[in-house]
Amino acid sequence: MPESVFSHVDGSGDPNELVRYLDATKGVQLFRELGRLLLAELRVGPGSSVVDVGCGPGTDALEIAAAVAPRGRVVGVDASSIMVAEARRRAAGRGLAVEFRVGSAERLDLPDAIADACRFERVLQHLADPAAALREAARVLRPGGQVAALEPDWTSLDVSGADPGVVRRVLDVRMAAIPCPDAGARLGRLLSEAGFEEVRSLELTLSGHHPDALRALRLDAYAGAAARVGAVTGAEAAALLSALDGGRAGVRATLHLAAGSRTARAAQRPDVATRRASSTRPVTPSLSNAVDR
Numbered sequence: 225m226p227e228s229v230f231s232h233v234d235g236s237g238d239p240n241e242l243v244r245y246l247d248a249t250k251g252v253q254l255f256r257e258l259g260r261l262l263l264a265e266l267r268v269g270p271g272s273s274v275v276d277v278g279c280g281p282g283t284d285a286l287e288i289a290a291a292v293a294p295r296g297r298v299v300g301v302d303a304s305s306i307m308v309a310e311a312r313r314r315a316a317g318r319g320l321a322v323e324f325r326v327g328s329a330e331r332l333d334l335p336d337a338i339a340d341a342c343r344f345e346r347v348l349q350h351l352a353d354p355a356a357a358l359r360e361a362a363r364v365l366r367p368g369g370q371v372a373a374l375e376p377d378w379t380s381l382d383v384s385g386a387d388p389g390v391v392r393r394v395l396d397v398r399m400a401a402i403p404c405p406d407a408g409a410r411l412g413r414l415l416s417e418a419g420f421e422e423v424r425s426l427e428l429t430l431s432g433h434h435p436d437a438l439r440a441l442r443l444d445a446y447a448g449a450a451a452r453v454g455a456v457t458g459a460e461a462a463a464l465l466s467a468l469d470g471g472r473a474g475v476r477a478t479l480h481l482a483a484g485s486r487t488a489r490a491a492q493r494p495d496v497a498t499r500r501a502s503s504t505r506p507v508t509p510s511l512s513n514a515v516d517r
């Protein structure tokens with residue numbers, strides 16, 4: 225079965241294609257507006273410190289770094305060294321207080337209570353344990369800090385106006401590839417379970433016949449993957465793509481945005497607590513100290 229390429233960007237066949245895909249989605253007005261909503265939920269301003277988990281090529285981290293300047297700071301963390309290298313390349317020479325690090329969402333290399341806000345955009349779905357990543361967000365946030373996340377619910381994805389059997393088999397391949405396809409639908413509950421308070425959420429159903437939807441939802445890539453594993457024939461995949469490209473088929477999918485506040489008392493990761501306790505260096509709760517280490 226094919227794996228979600230975003231769970232292992234560096235080992236995927238063509239990481240640069242994934243960078244181009246992310247750039248293309250950032251050009252879609254809907255995603256830009258959702259990005260603005262996500263930013264509003266982070267409640268940041270000049271001087272804030274922000275962590276962008278699963279930052280990809282850094283588009284949002286760079287935008288936020290400009291918004292929190294001059295004294296604010298952004299750290300972008302991504303599991304892919306290719307994404308991080310691209311983000312660093314884009315940041316070079318811009319004079320922004322932003323740093324990009326290779327790291328794991330489930331085990332952030334940041335001290336406790338260091339950030340004012342933490343964001344996830346289209347990341348939790350690619351993790352085997354999204355709850356662990358949200359617990360890490362709670363750990364690195366200061367009391368009262370904000371988390372905000374945007375994720376699709378792939379289980380809601382439907383395609384009309386094309387052969388339903390072919391659609392089902394392509395979507396089954398896709399569903400099997402994504403570690404947490406219903407991350408969007410579970411977002412509010414995941415935030416509450418990670419200890420966030422004042423959880424607010426927004427559900428948005430997209431539907432339409434626009435050929436861009438095909439690429440924004442990566443249906444073209446998954447039709448190809450389904451053909452490669454023999455779930456559909458090449459001719460069936462081509463017919464589905466032609467129906468979508470030609471605007472004869474429509475797609476429908478639900479996206480979820482949720483945000484919450486870190487409680488006054490959040491769990492510490494035991495090993496981090498131990499490291500801090502045995503360190504002689506004073507722990508200053510500021511992201512700039514964390515990134516300057």
Ligand SMILES: C[S@@+](CC[C@H](N)C(=O)[O-])C[C@H]1O[C@@H](n2cnc3c(N)ncnc32)[C@H](O)[C@@H]1O
Binds near residue numbers: 327328
């Ligand atoms: C769909 S992309 C979204 C990128 C960016 N947030 C955006 O909206 O453009 C998902 C990103 O999550 C990263 N990722 C996947 N698993 C991760 C993990 N365990 N820890 C950190 N990042 C991870 C991928 O490398 C990829 O850059």
